[in-house]
Amino acid sequence: MLGHIKILYHEGKQFIPDVTKAQVPGVFKGRPVISTAKVNEQELVDLCPLNAISAGPVTLDMGKCSFCGECARQFPQKIEFTTDYKIATNSRESLIIREGENQPVGINPLLVRKEIHDLFRNSLKLRQVSAGGDNSCEWELNAANNVQFDMGRFGIDFVASPRHADGVVITGPITENMAEPLQICYDATPDPKIIVLVGTDAISGGMFAGSPAIDRSFLDKYHIDLYIPGNPAHPLTVINGLLDLTRKTK
Amino acid sequence: MKHATIVNNQTIPVSEIPEISYDEFFELNAGFITESVETHCVNYFGYPAGEMTKLICCIADDLHHVIYVSSCRVNPTGDLPSLSVNLFCFEKFEREIHENFGIGFTGHPWLKPLRYAHNRKDKTQTIANYPFYTIQGEELHEVGVGPIHAGVIEPGHFRFICNGEQILHLEIQLGYQHRGIESLLLSRSKLSEQVQIAESIAGDSVAGHTLAFSSVWESLCGFNATEDIHFSRTLALELERIAVHTGDLGAACADVAYQLGSAVFGRLRTPIINFLQEWCGNRLGKGLIRPGNNTFPFTPDLSKRLTEVLHVFEYQFIEMNDELFSMPSALSRFERTGSVSLENMVSIGTVGMAARSSGLKRDIRSSHPHSLYGTLQHEPIVKRHGDVYSRLQLRKQEVPQSITYIRELMTSVPEYHPEPVPMGPLAPGSFAISLVEGWRGEICHCAVTGNDGKLLIYKVKDPSFHNWMALAMAVRNNEISDFPICNKSFNLSYCGHDL
Numbered sequence: 251m252l253g254h255i256k257i258l259y260h261e262g263k264q265f266i267p268d269v270t271k272a273q274v275p276g277v278f279k280g281r282p283v284i285s286t287a288k289v290n291e292q293e294l295v296d297l298c299p300l301n302a303i304s305a306g307p308v309t310l311d312m313g314k315c316s317f318c319g320e321c322a323r324q325f326p327q328k329i330e331f332t333t334d335y336k337i338a339t340n341s342r343e344s345l346i347i348r349e350g351e352n353q354p355v356g357i358n359p360l361l362v363r364k365e366i367h368d369l370f371r372n373s374l375k376l377r378q379v380s381a382g383g384d385n386s387c388e389w390e391l392n393a394a395n396n397v398q399f400d401m402g403r404f405g406i407d408f409v410a411s412p413r414h415a416d417g418v419v420i421t422g423p424i425t426e427n428m429a430e431p432l433q434i435c436y437d438a439t440p441d442p443k444i445i446v447l448v449g450t451d452a453i454s455g456g457m458f459a460g461s462p463a464i465d466r467s468f469l470d471k472y473h474i475d476l477y478i479p480g481n482p483a484h485p486l487t488v489i490n491g492l493l494d495l496t497r498k499t500k
Numbered sequence: 501m502k503h504a505t506i507v508n509n510q511t512i513p514v515s516e517i518p519e520i521s522y523d524e525f526f527e528l529n530a531g532f533i534t535e536s537v538e539t540h541c542v543n544y545f546g547y548p549a550g551e552m553t554k555l556i557c558c559i560a561d562d563l564h565h566v567i568y569v570s571s572c573r574v575n576p577t578g579d580l581p582s583l584s585v586n587l588f589c590f591e592k593f594e595r596e597i598h599e600n601f602g603i604g605f606t607g608h609p610w611l612k613p614l615r616y617a618h619n620r621k622d623k624t625q626t627i628a629n630y631p632f633y634t635i636q637g638e639e640l641h642e643v644g645v646g647p648i649h650a651g652v653i654e655p656g657h658f659r660f661i662c663n664g665e666q667i668l669h670l671e672i673q674l675g676y677q678h679r680g681i682e683s684l685l686l687s688r689s690k691l692s693e694q695v696q697i698a699e700s701i702a703g704d705s706v707a708g709h710t711l712a713f714s715s716v717w718e719s720l721c722g723f724n725a726t727e728d729i730h731f732s733r734t735l736a737l738e739l740e741r742i743a744v745h746t747g748d749l750g751a752a753c754a755d756v757a758y759q760l761g762s763a764v765f766g767r768l769r770t771p772i773i774n775f776l777q778e779w780c781g782n783r784l785g786k787g788l789i790r791p792g793n794n795t796f797p798f799t800p801d802l803s804k805r806l807t808e809v810l811h812v813f814e815y816q817f818i819e820m821n822d823e824l825f826s827m828p829s830a831l832s833r834f835e836r837t838g839s840v841s842l843e844n845m846v847s848i849g850t851v852g853m854a855a856r857s858s859g860l861k862r863d864i865r866s867s868h869p870h871s872l873y874g875t876l877q878h879e880p881i882v883k884r885h886g887d888v889y890s891r892l893q894l895r896k897q898e899v900p901q902s903i904t905y906i907r908e909l910m911t912s913v914p915e916y917h918p919e920p921v922p923m924g925p926l927a928p929g930s931f932a933i934s935l936v937e938g939w940r941g942e943i944c945h946c947a948v949t950g951n952d953g954k955l956l957i958y959k960v961k962d963p964s965f966h967n968w969m970a971l972a973m974a975v976r977n978n979e980i981s982d983f984p985i986c987n988k989s990f991n992l993s994y995c996g997h998d999l
Contacts, residue, residue: 253823254760260816264767276778299693316696318787323795331781378652382679384995386703386784391652396766410650427616427627427676427998428655431647457696463618463680481786482703 265400269489278484279317279331282310286350287327294325300450300457312337312355313345313453316481338478338491345453345477357476357494365442366475370416370496373405376446377415377439381432382464383422386482387449391419394485401489412436417444417475423451423458426465433468444475446492448483456481502528503570508868511719511932514948517556517571522580525572529557533587537846538563540862542935542944544593546601547957549573553601558933558946562867567933579604582611589849592965615675615998619683630673632659639663643980647676654994658983665979670972677998685958691717691791698945699786701960702996704744707736708938709960709996710789712945715870715934717791720947721923727914729794734872735909736776736785738902741939743772745895746817748991752892753824755985756833764820771809778805792923797916807910810903821896834889838974838986841886850970852941852963854990857894858886864937873937876905886974891989928953940964940993962996 266272274280291305298321302314310321310329322329337355339345340362344355380388394401395408409415412435424432436445447469450456458464478491502524504517520528532539544557553576559568574580582605583590594605595614602621605611613620616627634642640663647655655676661669684697698713699706711733718725750765773783780788780796788796824830840850845858855862863880865873881897883890929951936943941963948956971990975983 253826257760257764257819257823260819261764261767264763274777275774277781278777279781297692299690299696316786317782318692318696319781320692377648379648380652380654380677382677382995383654384700384703385654385993386700386706386786388652388654389704389784393770396770397763398767398770408652422677423679425676425678425998426618427678428647430628431655431676435648451700457693457700458679458684461618461680461684463678463683481782482784484783 264397266398269399269486270493272486274333274335274484274486278333278335279319281334281337281355282312282315282322282329282331282347283352284308284310284329284347284349285327289325289328294321294328297321297324307349309349310347311345311454312347312479313342313477314450314456314459315479316450316456335484335486336490337480338476338487338494340476340495342474342477345479357491357498359498362495363442363475366444366496367499369442370444374417374492374496375407375409375415376417376419377412377435378408378419378421379428379432379435381420381422381428382425382458383449383451387421387452387480390482390485391421391448391488394488399485399489401492404489404493406489406492412438413440415439415443417446419446419448420452421448423455423461423464424466424468426463429465429468436468436472444495445472446476446478447474448478448488450479450481453477453479503568505566505568506933507566508864508870508933508935509715509719511722511927511930514929514931517569517931519571519573522572522574525555525557525570526581526583528570529559530583530587532559532561532568533589536563537860540849540851541589541593542567542942543933543946543959543961544590544597545946545957545959546597546603547948548601552576553603555597556931556946556948558944560868560935562862565868567868567935569931569933574603576601576603579606581606582608584608588847588969589966591969613675615678617678618680627675630657632673633669633671635661635669640668656994660980660983662980665981667975667978667980667983670975672968672972674968674994674997677995679995679999681999682958682960686955695790701999702962702993703784704993705740705938705940705943705962705996706785707733707740707789708936708940708943709962711737711871712934712936712943714789714791715936716932716945716947718923719932719934720926720930720949721792722927723792723921723923725792726794726917728797728916730871731909731914732794732796732798733789735798735906736788737871737936737938738906739772739776740785742899742902743769744939744991745899746772748988749821749824749892749895751988751991752834752888752985753830755988756830758824758827758830761820761824761830764816768813768817768820771813775806775809778802793920794917797918798913800913803910803913806906810906814900814903817899825893825896831889833982833985834892835887837888837982838978838989839885839887840970840974844973845886845970848969848973849966851966852937853894853898853939854891854941854967854970856880857883857890859884862942864935864942868935870934870936872909876908878905888985888989926953926955938963940991941967960999962993964992964994964997967992968997
């Protein structure tokens with residue numbers, strides 16, 4: 251017992267008081283900013299291993315980007331990754347960063363279904379399905395619930411059964427072998443429900459796009475409520491994305 | 501000579517690997533395994549060679565620090581005698597070859613599909629129709645768990661046969677995570693893309709798999725990594741070990757409902773992975789290791805920062821461990837739970853920390869040293885009982901060991917070489933192998949190039965490939981309620997197995 255008290259005393263307060271304003275330490279590859287500097291655009295496009303960059307005007311699709319930072323290293327005058335981790339959005343289009351723009355990426359409340367605000371504002375229970383995820387996004391989703399990020403304080407939790415859930419969080423590019431279990435899980439979740447895609451693999455297939463072993467037809471059938479980019483997505487990106495989706499109103 | 505003898509990270513022409521008949525191949529490799537526990541199979545795979553299939557088997561000899569490579573050419577439509585009849589360590593390898601090429605292995609205990617790969621020979625086999633082992637009996641019942649589990653973890657199916665609360669048998673069916681890693685590595689042409697695929701083999705072993713990939717690549721290109729490259733890689737691998745071991749201790753506490761341990765170990769992982777982010781911008785170290793390149797120099801500032809982080813971490817880690825391992829209620833859940841005997845571990849061919857927890861000393865860092873492990877003179881920690889307690893104790897002791905190594909490494913940080921030395925093309929008609937001791941155990945990557953200098957086959961083996969069977973053995977005769985703690989004590993990779 252005394253040992254426990256000693257540990258509690260040494261640990262002190264661990265939680266981040268305000269997850270909407272926390273700073274990430276050191277280098278962090280968050281929202282990229284593209285300058286209007288003139289560079290050899292074709293070289294830039296060819297450089298990106300995941301074809302996330304297109305030319306004329308230069309754009310970078312965060313839904314395809316693995317945040318490897320190679321473009322910023324080779325073209326520092328053109329692309330810079332800022333420490334802005336609030337990059338989750340409910341519109342696929344908003345994930346595309348354009349040359350010369352430096353606007354925050356966020357939720358457009360007008361596109362959010364009314365019942366999401368009405369029902370999930372104070373309590374959101376999610377069922378996570380890893381469909382080919384490499385365990386990195388899963389690891390960060392677990393971290394979002396640790397004592398530091400403490401997502402549970404906002405009433406957002408991961409639950410064991412889809413029957414108890416208000417939505418499905420998908421990680422991974424959706425393998426052929428997981429397509430059916432994912433569908434069964436989604437069908438078992440009661441309405442109204444949301445779909446959240448976490449990580450580059452889930453949003454676009456990432457480096458697995460075009461692999462014969464994946465089957466992304468599930469995503470063609472339903473409306474996606476939230477895109478949380480990253481490789482893996484940072485816990486702060488996850489928490490802020492979910493909070494904004496359920497609470498941000500016009 | 502019926503085999504080639506090479507060392508870790510060596511490239512040899514394929515023509516130097518003697519091609520022998522299957523009977524000789526069988527005798528040779530069975531002989532290697534039976535003659536000593538120091539020899540174990542690190543990879544055994546096939547690839548198409550015209551109408552035939554070429555099989556390559558790699559046996560590591562820990563005592564002499566070498567790898568024996570042998571090969572044979574077989575007809576894929578025929579049946580071959582199975583090595584697994586007596587030597588269970590070949591069981592999964594033969595199932596994989598059977599699944600991919602259709603070669604039958606007569607006498608194999610259960611030649612079932614392994615991972616339902618997209619390029620499997622028999623497409624009529626689908627993951628929903630896996631042939632589970634069944635037992636009939638009025639007092640027995642089956643429990644199916646998965647593929648989607650209760651927690652935020654990867655998918656896999658566990659089928660238990662229980663007598664009341666007691667597990668008689670567990671069969672683990674995997675394949676849900678199959679993304680086609682090996683074929684993508686062949687079909688993608690940019691190295692920057694291939695390395696990211698290697699990085700995604702298992703997100704909790706980023707350093708391990710990327711290091712193995714980079715070593716194979718550099719070996720095939722004849723590139724000699726500079727000291728600073730080796731330094732960064734060794735450091736990343738040890739930081740990964742500390743982070744995951746700490747997280748696993750937390751997860752074990754959560755599974756025995758010990759809140760404080762779960763909270764403290766869970767949050768103790770953060771300073772370590774946050775340090776990785778401060779170094780390379782990614783909490784899991786993605787982007788840190790690249791073939792032929794040291795992208796993120798380890799600056800004096802980082803060195804100072806890491807010293808501070810480890811100083812605080814070490815004290816808190818030890819304090820929490822002292823408390824945990826003196827709590828009777830936690831110990832009673834750990835001790836004698838999920839035991840696997842040394843004999844079984846040897847027979848299955850278990851590797852890494854799971855093997856070391858049962859008294860089987862298998863550690864690539866000391867037996868086939870790579871990176872800077874030669875200078876660190878690593879001596880593996882070995883436990884005897886092979887239960888949950890031993891596997892947790894091993895983690896508890898490996899973390900301070902890694903901290904010691906990091907401190908030793910930081911006493912002389914090598915000079916940074918900012919300009920990457922260009923790497924040549926891949927050597928044509930060659931075979932390369934790399935063994936890396938990740939936190940989970942031995943990672944093995946093999947590559948074979950054709951005469952045009954392009955990859956013919958790239959073969960990945962995660963330690964989980966061997967160790968899943970150890971979990972199935974561990975839970976026998978345990979209460980089914982102890983399954984989570986047994987599972988967590990191994991913490992095996994689904995995606996590393998399924999590829």
